Amino acid sequence: MNTDQEQGFIKSARSALDASANALDAHTLSRLHSARSRAVEAAGQQPSWRTPGWLLPAGALASTALVLVVSSVLWMSNPLNNHAVSTPEEGEIVVSDENLEIATDYDFYHWLDEQTAMQAET
Amino acid sequence: MWAAARVLSSTLDKREEGTLDSTQALDRFLAGVERRAFRMAQLATGNVEDALDLVQEAMLKLAQHYGRRNEQEWGPLFHRILQSRIRDWYRRSRVRNRWRVWLGGEEGEEDPLHNLADTDAPGPAQLLAGQRAMGALEQALQKLPLRQQQAFLLRTWEGFDVAATAHAMGCSEGSVKTHYSRAVHTLRVLLEGHQP
Numbered sequence: 001m002n003t004d005q006e007q008g009f010i011k012s013a014r015s016a017l018d019a020s021a022n023a024l025d026a027h028t029l030s031r032l033h034s035a036r037s038r039a040v041e042a043a044g045q046q047p048s049w050r051t052p053g054w055l056l057p058a059g060a061l062a063s064t065a066l067v068l069v070v071s072s073v074l075w076m077s078n079p080l081n082n083h084a085v086s087t088p089e090e091g092e093i094v095v096s097d098e099n100l101e102i103a104t105d106y107d108f109y110h111w112l113d114e115q116t117a118m119q120a121e122t
Numbered sequence: 123m124w125a126a127a128r129v130l131s132s133t134l135d136k137r138e139e140g141t142l143d144s145t146q147a148l149d150r151f152l153a154g155v156e157r158r159a160f161r162m163a164q165l166a167t168g169n170v171e172d173a174l175d176l177v178q179e180a181m182l183k184l185a186q187h188y189g190r191r192n193e194q195e196w197g198p199l200f201h202r203i204l205q206s207r208i209r210d211w212y213r214r215s216r217v218r219n220r221w222r223v224w225l226g227g228e229e230g231e232e233d234p235l236h237n238l239a240d241t242d243a244p245g246p247a248q249l250l251a252g253q254r255a256m257g258a259l260e261q262a263l264q265k266l267p268l269r270q271q272q273a274f275l276l277r278t279w280e281g282f283d284v285a286a287t288a289h290a291m292g293c294s295e296g297s298v299k300t301h302y303s304r305a306v307h308t309l310r311v312l313l314e315g316h317q318p
Binding site: 006009010012013014016017018019020021022024028029031032035036038039040042043044 | 255
């Protein structure tokens with residue numbers, strides 16, 4: 001089917017469909033009318049508690065302000081000096097491999113400390 | 123104080139007028155689409171009662187949820203709701219049919235006589251000219267898979283473009299093109315079968 005034939009076919013189909021819609025019986029039309037009336041009535045009775053448009057940005061603003069206040073309070077009540085590492089030097093000690101080895105040879109250093117103490121007594 | 127009351131009263135009057143205008147516009151819109159919507163639902167379901175229910179549900183949902191939207195949006199929204207309702211109906215009816223078959227009933231088989239070509243009938247163009255044409259077209263449309271039927275009716279009858287049809291059907295534009303092309307091809311074959 002070429003394009004002209006296809007257009008002719010579609011035009012004929014549309015005409016036939018239109019004719020069938022225009023030939024609906026009175027009973028069906030009456031029921032469609034009732035359905036439409038109910039829908040339009042429902043549209044007119046939209047709930048009065050529906051959120052006004054201006055309330056949405058106001059609510060968003062209030063939520064943001066609340067988050068900022070809570071964050072500030074938490075920040076002020078939890079100062080930096082509570083942190084385990086407060087200076088760059090301490091940070092280096094913590095992450096340094098060499099110093100981690102010291103922690104694993106704790107027994108050796110404990111023995112060394114005892115030896116030093118004994119030598120001092122003698 | 124009186125001036126403020128007058129302003130408030132005037133605002134409320136204007137709001138009521140706006141609601142009335144909107145309600146009238148909605149009524150006009152629904153009156154314009156209801157017949158085609160009913161026929162689409164009837165072609166999909168093959169049943170007057172189910173078709174009326176589906177159209178009524180679509181009208182109600184449009185009015186309740188989208189009645190305040192711009193009038194230009196009502197067409198695609200209404201058809202999106204309707205087509206979605208038709209798809210739900212279709213799924214439910216398939217499940218029902220499976221149960222019926224499983225319980226020993228018979229699946230709704232088509233009358234094989236419907237598929238026989240009428241060798242005395244004219245070609246497609248003439249066939250679609252009268253009441254007999256609608257009968258043939260209706261039978262052919264009902265033989266299409268639901269998605270092809272929806273794509274064909276929305277594109278051909280509602281005059282939707284590919285994008286609007288995709289929105290109404292809840293699928294991609296590529297799918298619409300495929301469904302529509304297959305629908306036209308199948309309808310052509312089915313209706314040409316009546317040619318001498």
